Amino acid sequence: MDVRVHLPGSIKNGHITITGSKSETNRLLLLSALYPNIIFENASVSDDSDVMHKALCGNNTVIDVQHAGTAMRFLTAFFASQEGREVVLTGSARMKQRPIAILVEALRLLGADIEYLENEGFPPLRIKGRKLTNNRLAVKAGVSSQYITALLLIAPKLENGLELTLDGQATSLPYIQMTLSLLNEVGIDAKFQDNTIIVPPKPEINNLKREIIIESDWSSASYYYSIVALSPEGTSVTLSSYKKNSLQGDSAIVNIYQQFGVETIFNNNNIRLTKARSPEPIAFHLDLNSTPDIAQTIAVTCFGLGIGCRLTGLHTLKIKETDRLSALKTELEKLGAEVSVTDDHISIQPHPGFQSRYQPCSPSLEGPGEVIATYSDHRMAMAFAPLAVKIPVIIQDAGVVSKSYPAFWEDMIRLGFLVDVQ
Template identity: 60%
Template structure:
């Protein structure tokens, strides 16, 4: 479905926006809840990906289809190999069948799992025969997607001898690994992360103090409001719930990055207030985003909307997301009049003072493409193709934008 975003101005008084729980935290906790049924979770994400996780974990079918949900594919693969006696096939969309999973499959098989490929070598669909994993040591390249690492860590407490994971080289997305380890600690699991070695001890059952957790709202989703405030006049202010200063989410680095755009973040009891305090005093944004690659699209679009340049690095994992996000960003920004150079792990946006309006932005089945470009409606008219792809992580996105003054028609 194509949405037309008409050039908009924010309302003078903006409502408080409540953003659903973090997809990253929710999907980790949903897997842990499947391993430890006594665990209860509040503020679970209402995203498509988390619904896929919930349905798959509750299903008794011998075929699980995760559609476009990459996190679900990786986490569920690890989960189902531990389910003794159960045999099933896990598959997904056409794009999912192109996304690599060999690193995780080889690691699980090295621990004693029984996983085989049904179509292309190294990609879903997978045939899984659940069994008890007999080994407790495995080594991975450290620069792989953190989701492979987290998938292994999440099942580790239920392995007979736990897990000792060795990472070779420079580690990618450390905050997401730390998020997984912190959630494990919150339910009572003994973990140790020293240098390039991670050890997780087995845990049979939870005690009564570790049986209820609340999911923090999603920092990736709040990035679009940082962009909106940055693209708005000085004095624009918006309040968003539920957020905390000591967040586990790597994307919480937004609070410091957007200072360069003139946006100040104030942490309240369980919310944040974003204030456009001043126009940006810098001409270019230089960010290393290895630990927070999901906010690269938002930052690039913000810079373009403000006529700034940016140099974003540490983006090698973007090539294996819902689409090749670096190529997609270059293609769509250039439709709007930008000049963009990309490599395998970086994006350079050159300063441009003109924005070409009334163009169609393709989203490539990627929720973040739709949401990252939407704030440009504060500068010009544009059309978002396949606009409801946002339901993957933020189903109420368009309604929330309308509530603050965006003019949107179908």
């Protein structure tokens, strides 16, 4: 399904409730499969978490994770450690192009029995669960934090725990820290010292004092930051449920969007986003090595505001649902931007006529809209949708948002956007 999105008036002063973080949910789903007395609320309502839940609760011998990269990595480690269980883990055509060799090799060094069924280094995998007794391991830290998290999540259930040495600078470090914080929260004494993480064995967890409440997803909040940034001064949107001391690295969006004139006020579990001022029209340079999932949102915001930008630390984007750097380049160039990309950064110079061409209430708003391809990537759909503040956009394959945020289009309507199925 394609949708045409445009804003006939101004943003309504709405209150949007966003479900729990997909990252936290999928970690806790796996931990609760290992320790059934772990209970949590406000789980993510998303395709990725649904895939994780069904895989962990079912008895299928063939498990298709579709586009869910987190599920592929986490479940590879989980089933490798399930003695006597044999599964085939597969996914979409794109998933079969996403590398997993670093994780598979690490698990093999722990004693795992994993076989590639098609191309070496890529899914699908045949996994025969075994007792993993080796407990010392070194992994490359600069490729994907999900490999490291997958190992850490199963570590306390291993007979001898795990001593994991990180080789090189870790990418998406906040996601590793999130994993460690959740392990600590459920009573597992995981420690990160220098470049080594030590997780002691923990056969059972019997001392949980409370139910865990999952914070809402900051990656999903980023699209509302973009909407407010692209709107006139005084525009406000309220989101829940969020907290200042977030485990999620993407909460960095609070400070980043201050540079675009967006102020954030925390009130109990709510945040109120307000366009307090117009940003200075200067070039914007940001290292997103720790928060690559918000790169697309920031890139589109900069373009919509007429601000040049250079975003670095993005080497992981080439192995996501699509090559996100290439996809951004293609779609922004359609709109007139000058874009260059390398393996780890993107530089954007907006079209000099974009701001004057698209003004609120201009005749161009009655046109059919700029067509944005999404490449089976939920973040491409949601990152470009905020441009509808300024111009009509047609988002192709708009249903792809269900991967992380199924209610996205309904929530856009709540703010006053018209979302018409084409």
